[in-house]
Amino acid sequence: MIHVAGLQKLYSGGRGLRSFDLDVAQGELIGLVGPNGAGKTTLIKILATLLSPDRGVAQVKGLDVVLEKQAVRKIVGHMPDVPGVYQDMKVREFLLFFAAAFHVPSVTRPKVVGDILQWSGLEDRADGDVEHLSLGWKQRLVLAKTLLHSPALLLLDEPATGLDPLARLELRRQLKELHHRGVTILISSHILSDLEDVCTRIVFIADGQNMGQTGQAAVSDAPPPPAPVIYEIEFLPSAQAREIAEGIAGMQVLAASEGMLRLSVTGGREQMAKIVSALAAAGVGITRVQPVSELESQYQQLFGGKQ
Amino acid sequence: MNPMVRKELNLRMRERRGWILPTLYLTAMGATIVFAYYIVTTERTAREGLQGATVGATTFLTLSYAQLTLLLLLVPVFSAGSLTIEKEQRTLAALITSLLRPREIWFGKFSSSLLFVGLLLCTGLPIMALALSLGGVGLVELLFTVLTTLLIIATISALGLYCSATFRRSVHSTAVSYAAVILLSVITLIVFLLLFSHWNSTHPGIPESQIPRVLRIPLYLNPYYFLTMGFGVAANISRGEWLICLAVYTTIAVSFMALTWRAIDHSGEQL
Numbered sequence: 250m251i252h253v254a255g256l257q258k259l260y261s262g263g264r265g266l267r268s269f270d271l272d273v274a275q276g277e278l279i280g281l282v283g284p285n286g287a288g289k290t291t292l293i294k295i296l297a298t299l300l301s302p303d304r305g306v307a308q309v310k311g312l313d314v315v316l317e318k319q320a321v322r323k324i325v326g327h328m329p330d331v332p333g334v335y336q337d338m339k340v341r342e343f344l345l346f347f348a349a350a351f352h353v354p355s356v357t358r359p360k361v362v363g364d365i366l367q368w369s370g371l372e373d374r375a376d377g378d379v380e381h382l383s384l385g386w387k388q389r390l391v392l393a394k395t396l397l398h399s400p401a402l403l404l405l406d407e408p409a410t411g412l413d414p415l416a417r418l419e420l421r422r423q424l425k426e427l428h429h430r431g432v433t434i435l436i437s438s439h440i441l442s443d444l445e446d447v448c449t450r451i452v453f454i455a456d457g458q459n460m461g462q463t464g465q466a467a468v469s470d471a472p473p474p475p476a477p478v479i480y481e482i483e484f485l486p487s488a489q490a491r492e493i494a495e496g497i498a499g500m501q502v503l504a505a506s507e508g509m510l511r512l513s514v515t516g517g518r519e520q521m522a523k524i525v526s527a528l529a530a531a532g533v534g535i536t537r538v539q540p541v542s543e544l545e546s547q548y549q550q551l552f553g554g555k556q
Numbered sequence: 557m558n559p560m561v562r563k564e565l566n567l568r569m570r571e572r573r574g575w576i577l578p579t580l581y582l583t584a585m586g587a588t589i590v591f592a593y594y595i596v597t598t599e600r601t602a603r604e605g606l607q608g609a610t611v612g613a614t615t616f617l618t619l620s621y622a623q624l625t626l627l628l629l630l631v632p633v634f635s636a637g638s639l640t641i642e643k644e645q646r647t648l649a650a651l652i653t654s655l656l657r658p659r660e661i662w663f664g665k666f667s668s669s670l671l672f673v674g675l676l677l678c679t680g681l682p683i684m685a686l687a688l689s690l691g692g693v694g695l696v697e698l699l700f701t702v703l704t705t706l707l708i709i710a711t712i713s714a715l716g717l718y719c720s721a722t723f724r725r726s727v728h729s730t731a732v733s734y735a736a737v738i739l740l741s742v743i744t745l746i747v748f749l750l751l752f753s754h755w756n757s758t759h760p761g762i763p764e765s766q767i768p769r770v771l772r773i774p775l776y777l778n779p780y781y782f783l784t785m786g787f788g789v790a791a792n793i794s795r796g797e798w799l800i801c802l803a804v805y806t807t808i809a810v811s812f813m814a815l816t817w818r819a820i821d822h823s824g825e826q827l
């Protein structure tokens with residue numbers, strides 16, 4: 250669905266994309282993660298035909314995003330980080346306008362808009378003013394607008410920013426539903442727990458380059474690499490805790506302080522039980538043991554020094 | 557119907573200025589005709605045997621210039637902010653990534669701007685017709701005045717839209733549009749007067765009607781000169797000059813239209 254190779258788009262100050270590569274298969278739900286200024290929005294804007302790259306290839310379903318803009322726009326839905334809406338319009342009128350802008354035939358337009366209103370939960374607000382919607386509802390409206398022409402690829406730039414927890418849950422539900430319908434989705438976000446919940450693969454981006462990924466790429470036949478589990482152990486201040494942990498095979502101390510250890514454990518829960526027992530036997534007062542999100546941990550390892 | 561045209565017209569007429577501006581415009585036009593009539597028919601001049609045709613022609617000219625001045629002041633308000641407002645409210649990206657082509661977006665903005673100004677022109681027609689009733693001018697003069705005014709306004713709209721596509725903020729775009737209006741209306745006249753003064757001093761005794769055309773180039777850019785030449789088209793006094801102005805203004809409008817299409821196509825860089 251997406252083929253990006255050697256993509257470069259640099260702004261003054263050196264930010265942007267530098268030789269970025271990415272391949273996304275049909276039906277994948279890809280998360281794009283990286284620090285501010287990493288190039289996430291630039292990549293999404295290039296794929297949405299808003300920006301032209303300086304160099305490299307960017308294709309959507311085999312169509313060049315620079316040379317075949319109009320054809321790309323027919324199959325891409327783009328939702329920017331800040332939802333732009335016409336405040337003076339009614340909700341239904343807003344969707345009818347964009348349905349016309351996406352060349353939805355006038356005969357089917359009311360039905361298409363009615364279906365989208367129902368799907369997005371905006372049916373009760375259809376005849377209300379856009380300006381009276383909360384941020385969460387505006388996000389829903391913009392997502393609904395993005396889906397009017399049934400795009401095969403959705404590009405979502407920070408769609409959960411500023412949403413309350415309920416709105417975020419609803420967004421996750423909608424994304425999962427779209428994914429089950431076979432829509433390919435590329436989503437950038439800083440909310441790692443959301444991405445971990447919905448994405449089939451997460452791509453890390455920093456300094457405009459692809460820094461690796463989690464999960465299994467649908468385009469790859471290779472088996473997934475064995476992923477170590479990260480644990481965090483909190484305990485009453487102890488000088489010997491680190492030494493004990495380092496003495497057990499299959500453990501790697503990622504970070505340590507006077508009352509905390511962050512460990513990478515390859516042997517699963519059994520291995521973790523060993524270290525807990527060893528620490529307890531040495532008289533270390535353990536107060537909390539918690540597995541850390543793999544994504545969060547990987548993010549810290551990759552970008553901890555950059556932020 | 558182009559969805560942009562429908563959207564723009566709907567939203568424009570919902571704005572408060574949708575009814576405030578026509579009200580102010582008609583008030584100003586009404587005040588102008590009263591003022592012009594009063595000045596022309598003061599007791600002293602009336603005693604000198606003033607004819608109705610002179611009163612009608614003078615009132616008509618005053619109204620036409622006043623109307624053009626009012627519209628030149630209003631057009632940048634509509635055109636120069638029309639694309640920047642899309643950038644400011646973050647809706648331009650949605651328009652560009654839809655299947656609307658840059659020319660459709662431009663046409664929607666241009667036609668709504670022009671149609672609103674056209675509405676003002678139409679609402680002012682009854683006041684202009686009052687001058688007709690006094691004699692001295694006919695329907696053809698009125699039609700050429702309206703046509704010339706529309707052409708000037710269309711060109712200024714195209715220029716304002718270009719500024720709107722180029723700048724990020726409405727305030728900058730509007731300021732540059734007004735600067736362009738001043739350049740065309742005032743600076744061109746000053747440049748012509750300087751050139752004429754120099755020519756007059758170096759060519760004593762040659763009648764003013766024989767001023768070389770090259771000297772009049774700044775005037776072909778001047779909207780008031782274009783309008784003035786429009787008055788004499790029916791009587792074939794100034795048809796040639798009017799046609800040159802028409803060509804100049806059409807060229808400006810078409811050039812800015814093409815530049816604006818290009819700017820809209822590349823405006824993703826500004827978002």
